[in-house]
Amino acid sequence: MLATLIGATRSGSVTVVDLTTPLQESTPILELPPPFANTSRFRLEELSRYDDRGPAWYWNDIHTGEHTGTHLDAPNHWVTGRDGLDVSQAPLSTLVAPAVVIDRSAEAADDADFLLQVEHVRDWEAEHGPLPDGGWLLYRTGWAARGNDAAAFANADERGPHTPGVAPECARWLARETPICGLGVETVGTDAGQASGFEPAFPCHSELMGAGKFGLTSLRDLDRLPPTGAVLVVCPLPIVGGSGSPARVLALVEG
Numbered sequence: 296m297l298a299t300l301i302g303a304t305r306s307g308s309v310t311v312v313d314l315t316t317p318l319q320e321s322t323p324i325l326e327l328p329p330p331f332a333n334t335s336r337f338r339l340e341e342l343s344r345y346d347d348r349g350p351a352w353y354w355n356d357i358h359t360g361e362h363t364g365t366h367l368d369a370p371n372h373w374v375t376g377r378d379g380l381d382v383s384q385a386p387l388s389t390l391v392a393p394a395v396v397i398d399r400s401a402e403a404a405d406d407a408d409f410l411l412q413v414e415h416v417r418d419w420e421a422e423h424g425p426l427p428d429g430g431w432l433l434y435r436t437g438w439a440a441r442g443n444d445a446a447a448f449a450n451a452d453e454r455g456p457h458t459p460g461v462a463p464e465c466a467r468w469l470a471r472e473t474p475i476c477g478l479g480v481e482t483v484g485t486d487a488g489q490a491s492g493f494e495p496a497f498p499c500h501s502e503l504m505g506a507g508k509f510g511l512t513s514l515r516d517l518d519r520l521p522p523t524g525a526v527l528v529v530c531p532l533p534i535v536g537g538s539g540s541p542a543r544v545l546a547l548v549e550g
């Protein structure tokens with residue numbers, strides 16, 4: 296089986312798609328208003344570069360938040376999941392799992408505050424079949440196209456950021472009534488930009504983490520994935536006790 300897989304990747308009948316945002320100081324991060332603490336940007340701190348500090352070697356320390364760039368949210372990230380798994384405990388069956396893609400990029404292009412509703416997912420299921428048991432729902436909004444422009448990515452005005460997300464009822468339904476292991480998005484977080492004012496606030500975080508499910512953010516190139524049939528490979532750092540981790544996220548796609 297594995298030889299077949301390697302043969303398929305080499306022949307091109309299976310393609311590996313990198314869904315990860317490159318990590319650098321300019322990588323967009325979530326910015327919370329006062330009085331809340333904020334996460335760190337990604338930063339390299341050079342230790343030596345073939346010089347007096349290390350004549351034959353180049354290396355850096357890295358400085359980063361757990362929730363910087365493309366990253367995995369673990370259940371213990373949210374108070375509703377405080378007794379749940381940390382990021383080092385993410386099941387391997389979650390880290391390598393089927394993924395489906397729901398595309399609402401047309402709606403998000405017209406309305407930055409567009410919210411995914413239960414009926415949208417129901418419509419998708421009517422066309423493509425049930426959501427995958429233990430798999431990922433990836434929510435395509437086209438937002439990744441803004442990923443190299445921090446201001447456009449945040450899309451904030453005096454009322455805060457305006458980015459697409461999930462309606463509270465849909466978040467609740469995805470968490471409690473569907474068999475998915477988690478939700479992946481193109482935006483800086485799984486919740487809509489205006490979700491601090493929702494009831495409950497930040498419903499994707501509240502509901503998904505509370506149900507022991509995971510989040511994936513700042514995904515790119517979801518347009519290269521089919522609606523069904525991809526396999527996601529999610530590689531967070533196994534930070535013991537951590538609430539999340541930057542992650543390399545790859546998708547295996549047939550054809």
Ligand code: MN
Nearest residue numbers: 362367368539
């Ligand atoms: Mn996060």
